[in-house]
Amino acid sequence: MYSDKTFKVTSNSATKVGTTTRKIRKAQAPSSKMIGIEYDDYSSFAKVRLPEIPTTGNEMKEASCVAPTSPEGRKSQNIYHTRTPSLKRKNDEILAAELQRNTRSFENFHQDDFNNISSKRATICGSSLRRFSSIRSNQSDSFERVTKHLPPKTKLTSSELEVMNLRNEILRAKIELYIKEQIETLNNPMQFQDDVPDIEYEKDQLIDDYDAKEHTAYKEAHMAEIKDSLMSIRQYCEAMQAKNANLNSEVNHYKKDLGPSSDDISRPHKKTVKNHKFIDKKQEKLRPRRNINENRGNIKVFCRVRPPVLSECEDIADIRFPPYSYNKKISLASIKRNYWGVERETSKEYKFDKVFGASATQEEIYNNVAPIVQSVVDGFNGCIFAYGQTCSGKTYTMQGPQDPTIYNEGMIPRAVRQIFEHVDDLKTKGWEYEIEGQFIEIYNDSIRDLLSDDPSNHHGLKFRTIHDEITGTTMVNKAKTVNLDSVATLNWVLQMAAKNRAVASTKSNANSSRSHSIFMIRLMGTNTVTNESRIGTLNLVDLAGSERLSKSGSQGDQLLEARYINSSLSHLKTVIKGIKGKSEHINFRNSTLTWLLKNSLGDKSKVLMFVHISPLGSSRAETESSLEFAHLVNSA
Numbered sequence: 001m002y003s004d005k006t007f008k009v010t011s012n013s014a015t016k017v018g019t020t021t022r023k024i025r026k027a028q029a030p031s032s033k034m035i036g037i038e039y040d041d042y043s044s045f046a047k048v049r050l051p052e053i054p055t056t057g058n059e060m061k062e063a064s065c066v067a068p069t070s071p072e073g074r075k076s077q078n079i080y081h082t083r084t085p086s087l088k089r090k091n092d093e094i095l096a097a098e099l100q101r102n103t104r105s106f107e108n109f110h111q112d113d114f115n116n117i118s119s120k121r122a123t124i125c126g127s128s129l130r131r132f133s134s135i136r137s138n139q140s141d142s143f144e145r146v147t148k149h150l151p152p153k154t155k156l157t158s159s160e161l162e163v164m165n166l167r168n169e170i171l172r173a174k175i176e177l178y179i180k181e182q183i184e185t186l187n188n189p190m191q192f193q194d195d196v197p198d199i200e201y202e203k204d205q206l207i208d209d210y211d212a213k214e215h216t217a218y219k220e221a222h223m224a225e226i227k228d229s230l231m232s233i234r235q236y237c238e239a240m241q242a243k244n245a246n247l248n249s250e251v252n253h254y255k256k257d258l259g260p261s262s263d264d265i266s267r268p269h270k271k272t273v274k275n276h277k278f279i280d281k282k283q284e285k286l287r288p289r290r291n292i293n294e295n296r297g298n299i300k301v302f303c304r305v306r307p308p309v310l311s312e313c314e315d316i317a318d319i320r321f322p323p324y325s326y327n328k329k330i331s332l333a334s335i336k337r338n339y340w341g342v343e344r345e346t347s348k349e350y351k352f353d354k355v356f357g358a359s360a361t362q363e364e365i366y367n368n369v370a371p372i373v374q375s376v377v378d379g380f381n382g383c384i385f386a387y388g389q390t391c392s393g394k395t396y397t398m399q400g401p402q403d404p405t406i407y408n409e410g411m412i413p414r415a416v417r418q419i420f421e422h423v424d425d426l427k428t429k430g431w432e433y434e435i436e437g438q439f440i441e442i443y444n445d446s447i448r449d450l451l452s453d454d455p456s457n458h459h460g461l462k463f464r465t466i467h468d469e470i471t472g473t474t475m476v477n478k479a480k481t482v483n484l485d486s487v488a489t490l491n492w493v494l495q496m497a498a499k500n501r502a503v504a505s506t507k508s509n510a511n512s513s514r515s516h517s518i519f520m521i522r523l524m525g526t527n528t529v530t531n532e533s534r535i536g537t538l539n540l541v542d543l544a545g546s547e548r549l550s551k552s553g554s555q556g557d558q559l560l561e562a563r564y565i566n567s568s569l570s571h572l573k574t575v576i577k578g579i580k581g582k583s584e585h586i587n588f589r590n591s592t593l594t595w596l597l598k599n600s601l602g603d604k605s606k607v608l609m610f611v612h613i614s615p616l617g618s619s620r621a622e623t624e625s626s627l628e629f630a631h632l633v634n635s636a
């Protein structure tokens, strides 16, 4: 059983009320008769639960507390309990004793505690003071620092403004002066005069470097060319060695055939005049056979690009002449589209024995073929033929333009004149020559005589090609043979041939030759002193221009002509491929053209194929085809 007592608590401050109340509780707690205490801060009433003790009802309703500030102060704390008088005394005594005991222990307890707290407080205060003074000193430092870098006052005094303006003026003047100086420096080149030698030196060094690099590049390219040439020379040497071995075995074979006089034949300079005729005849027989092996498959290829005329200048093909190729290469560039339509430049290069650009003159061309003409006078066979598409300049190369001058006349008049000159020179050495010529054309696979007096009649004649296997010469029987004894006769021959040649207009060439023309020159020389004799033939062939039938727009007779032309050219290609490939069996009889050129093309002749190229972009396909064929002839 217990009873609750309520006390009114008064205090100086709310916080201390709580503290005081707790002190009361502590003071009461040791009493076994006190069960608990509750304090309500807001109402300032403390409720103390005590054991059940009969009361008079005269309870103490109020407790006055003054918050103790020191142990002494605590002594003034009074708690009054009103009880019944009988018990009050006893109770008071118990309480007083208890209070005294408790107060003592409280004081003892709190004296230590207080000392501790005081020392701690002193420590804390000391450290707080130190911290405070350090913060203050830091603050003053920071303040000083900050004030130093404070932005200018937003409001300036008039004197400050004046100073500022003056400073600005000075700054502006300085900038203007600097700019002026810079401009003056730039405008005055003399300022850099001292630098000029250095710059010149640097420039010279750069030029030297560039020259050195260019020289190296040139040398490299040159070396590559030389290596290329050496390689082909080596191949040529190997081929020649093989041929030489063949020749040696052949010579031995003939020596056996000739029996005891074979030694004489091999040393003609030791022969007596009596034997000379016999040996000469034998040699004549041997010579063509020797030529067979020397020249077999040895077809040289030259390439010539015709210059464009004014009206063609908008359609020019991209034909290039690679540098450092020593006029031996030509390349054909074109733009090709791939599957996705992306354009790409492609270029194909072809190598020939000689390449002549559009600026090459007739004289330059002839100088390169003159050795073949020369060899004909010396008793060899030669054949030069012009190959190429229509309007590529074949007739121009072979005969020259329609009204030729001494500068632009073609290969035929130049060749005949050279022969005349050479024959004249040889007269002093006892040589006398007969020069005769036939000029024929092959039109629709039939032979026609271009020197016939009656051109309307000559179609009925049946011409026949006769090959002399021993001398390696060819003749067309029943065709007019002219004795070429003067330039006048030559001119007449050329005029007659030009007049009679089958010429028809095609879409590409208003004066297109629709036939293959062949000028056959035969030279028979005898030496009155040595009784030697020589026979040489020169065939100058101007082939008809190849053309794609779809492109030419040919119809009727012209279509037939075109078919014959293309077919005979195709047979010619096959024969040349066979010769170059050293084929065992070559069928010359497939066309009149190849049969007529049998001796001129193969075994017994020095052959030069002159491939002609049109400069036009629209002729690109034909150009490529001509170059491909010529390349094959040259490389096989």
Ligand SMILES: Nc1ncnc2c1ncn2[C@@H]1O[C@H](COP(=O)(O)OP(=O)(O)OP(=O)(O)O)[C@@H](O)[C@H]1O
Residues within 6 Å of the ligand: 306, 307, 388, 389, 390, 391, 392, 393, 394, 395, 396, 397, 401, 402, 509, 511, 512, 513, 514, 543, 544, 545, 546, 612
């Ligand atoms: N090197 C050149 N310099 C100046 N003009 C040229 C040259 N080559 C060709 N020509 C001119 O180009 C035109 C065609 O030449 P040409 O008749 O010789 O061609 P072609 O190949 O013989 O033709 P086709 O096979 O159709 O007879 C002619 O008018 C000719 O004068």
